[in-house]
Amino acid sequence: NAGVTQTPKFRVLKTGQSMTLLCAQDMNHEYMYWYRQDPGMGLRLIHYSVGEGTTAKGEVPDGYNVSRLKKQNFLLGLESAAPSQTSVYFCASSSGSGTSGRAFNEQFFGPGTRLTVL
């Protein structure tokens, strides 16, 4: 199993450009999450999804949109990138049910996407 994968690994954008980050998981997890990590700030939740076709806002949703058309994929979009969105973006997933002795909200993370907006 690949676990959680993210595409692309690196990206440089100019202010005002748009892009989509793709997250894919092969663990049949119900829940998926997008975080951003900035120096000294820890991880902050942008948006999340508790199942196919559902999305919800996290702590810092402004400037981002998401879609969960397929259970295994969770897309994060930036419609008009700003320098303040320069960050490392992590996707994560969790089962949504307490199986195999694990808590339903134990999260599995992707390797991250490093985004720079000039």
Place this chain on the structure above:
Amino acid sequence: SQQGEEDPQALSIQEGENATMNCSYKTSINNLQWYRQNSGRGLVHLILIRSNEREKHSGRLRVTLDTSKKSSSLLITASRAADTASYFCATDGEGYSTLTFGKGTMLLVSP
């Protein structure tokens, strides 16, 4: 807002020593989790302790939880250079489906 806050922000020790990191949180929780992040990588789940548990062990890791003080500690015994990483606590107090992460403790283990 951050639910969990780790202390210290940074910790530097020698191989073989024990490392202790603390986490404080604000609201009631169902469970508290600890994650590790190696430089430039994604987070990896280490251990979970439920709100009705007081102590849990996994290999060289020992986690304690004091719900009356809303605090947890992570002890890594006999540290190795490979333990060098950032360690984060995460709580689910504000909703079962999401976790809130602290800002992390950076651990440096020198050979």
